[in-house]
Amino acid sequence: MASITLDHIAHAYPGAPGAAPHYALKPINHVWQNGRAYALLGPSGCGKTTLLNIISGLVIPSEGRLLFDTADVTRLPTEKRNIAQVFQFPVIYDTMTVAENLAFPLKNRGMEKGAIKRRVDEIAELLDLKPVLGRRARGLTADAKQKISLGRGLVRSDVSAVLFDEPLTVIDPALKWELRSKLKSVHQALDLLMIYVTHDQVEALTFADEVVVMKDGAVLQIGTPAELFERPAHSFVGYFIGSPGMNFLPATVAGHEANVAGTVFDLGARYATPANAGKIEIGFRPDYATLHETGGIPVRVLKVEDLGRRRLARISVGGQEAIATLAHEADLSPGDTAGLIIEPGHLHLFVDDLRVEGERA
Numbered sequence: 001m002a003s004i005t006l007d008h009i010a011h012a013y014p015g016a017p018g019a020a021p022h023y024a025l026k027p028i029n030h031v032w033q034n035g036r037a038y039a040l041l042g043p044s045g046c047g048k049t050t051l052l053n054i055i056s057g058l059v060i061p062s063e064g065r066l067l068f069d070t071a072d073v074t075r076l077p078t079e080k081r082n083i084a085q086v087f088q089f090p091v092i093y094d095t096m097t098v099a100e101n102l103a104f105p106l107k108n109r110g111m112e113k114g115a116i117k118r119r120v121d122e123i124a125e126l127l128d129l130k131p132v133l134g135r136r137a138r139g140l141t142a143d144a145k146q147k148i149s150l151g152r153g154l155v156r157s158d159v160s161a162v163l164f165d166e167p168l169t170v171i172d173p174a175l176k177w178e179l180r181s182k183l184k185s186v187h188q189a190l191d192l193l194m195i196y197v198t199h200d201q202v203e204a205l206t207f208a209d210e211v212v213v214m215k216d217g218a219v220l221q222i223g224t225p226a227e228l229f230e231r232p233a234h235s236f237v238g239y240f241i242g243s244p245g246m247n248f249l250p251a252t253v254a255g256h257e258a259n260v261a262g263t264v265f266d267l268g269a270r271y272a273t274p275a276n277a278g279k280i281e282i283g284f285r286p287d288y289a290t291l292h293e294t295g296g297i298p299v300r301v302l303k304v305e306d307l308g309r310r311r312l313a314r315i316s317v318g319g320q321e322a323i324a325t326l327a328h329e330a331d332l333s334p335g336d337t338a339g340l341i342i343e344p345g346h347l348h349l350f351v352d353d354l355r356v357e358g359e360r361a
């Protein structure tokens, strides 16, 4: 087990001779702590796999150093890195039993028989594989096979890290929920550093202690699920995390007031916006913005959607569109005027996509 240091790591794949380097991964400087679970989350092409491959040794970064504890492993091949990997599709031996599959990585390292049996039993228990331990892998479902793959990734307790590359892709949607939370409890039981690549925010938020949100090769924020939801550092994080994502409205700001096309919002804090600021936006989540028949900020209702558990409304704020949650008692329809109330402390200001802190009185 180790901590992993990304010391000014960046990567540009070789391009046409003479062309300026195009970074698939922009410089990142960070330490991932032993025993914690991290998820790399972002849209397709944002650089997740490149970063994972740098850690596994499939890609040698064009800049920076990678340390496992204090050892520089930047140029070490995968097999010398002491990591376990779980891929999108099951990597198992069909002719072996489930128990033999789980025991394989331990046997390979010469572990004593009794110790192998104890560890295999522990992992099988954690992943609900005990009832099939004696069965050959060949006859099992795709879900069960992927569980064996997960087990093989988790069975060694002496690895520096376990890397998961979208491991739930082949899992039946109904089982995904169960396996997501199972992986979380497995992580808590095993105390291993785990790094998990996914483009699914629910998967990332359920599994990880900290989520690394990436876009266009850049790491925009590393934070706990609550931090990403409550205090997104970048407007993309606000938009990408949460369903629906955060609302952003172009505004002008004077002191503690924001003006959105003539509609005034009290920001609850005083802001000094830099004179050379480009884009200024207020951001608020639909979850903290309630729509009432009267009171609050005047808006117009464009559309109402009943989701069963809650009703969402698309609204117009001085011509700009946003989404809010309808108050329980509100009887509102498209075309009505209404009042928007944003919970104190949940209105944010973003300058050139970065969230800025105001001065609270």
Ligand SMILES: Nc1ncnc2c1ncn2[C@@H]1O[C@H](COP(=O)(O)OP(=O)(O)OP(=O)(O)O)[C@@H](O)[C@H]1O
Pocket: 013, 014, 024, 042, 043, 044, 045, 046, 047, 048, 049, 050, 051, 199
């Ligand atoms: N071997 C390669 N050679 C050149 N460019 C590459 C190579 N692999 C990836 N890229 C480019 O690097 C960027 C990041 O790709 P990467 O696969 O790391 O993203 P990702 O977030 O994992 O995407 P996905 O979720 O689609 O796998 C993309 O623009 C991609 O086209």
